[in-house]
Amino acid sequence: MTRSARYGPAAGDFRAKDGQECKVLAEQATDCLLDYLYDEPKALAEDSAVFLLEIRKIWQQHGVDEGAVWRELSERIDLSADLLKRGIRARKGGRYRSTKLP
Numbered sequence: 001m002t003r004s005a006r007y008g009p010a011a012g013d014f015r016a017k018d019g020q021e022c023k024v025l026a027e028q029a030t031d032c033l034l035d036y037l038y039d040e041p042k043a044l045a046e047d048s049a050v051f052l053l054e055i056r057k058i059w060q061q062h063g064v065d066e067g068a069v070w071r072e073l074s075e076r077i078d079l080s081a082d083l084l085k086r087g088i089r090a091r092k093g094g095r096y097r098s099t100k101l102p
Contacts, residue, residue, distance in 0.1 A: 021061070025054050 028051040035044035059066055
């Protein structure tokens with residue numbers, strides 16, 4: 001799959017609204033990262049909830065089925081758990097590689 005097919009239109013085709021959506025999502029992700037780095041679990045939970053609400057808005061605006069996202073995540077977690085049960089540790093550059101790993 002080519003990059004443009006995978007990631008959508010060329011940069012010149014983005015609307016200003018898309019840029020704003022990306023900015024808000026990036027800010028929320030940054031807040032989550034800082035909460036994690038400063039070991040603030042309560043703030044991390046709160047900011048994670050806001051991040052999920054923002055990404056849900058983007059999914060809805062772009063016709064992404066939320067159920068499909070959660071199924072994909074579940075499949076990745078199940079595969080990872082299955083590999084660990086068999087004593088296989090997936091690692092970057094290792095023998096066992098999959099796009100399904102979380």
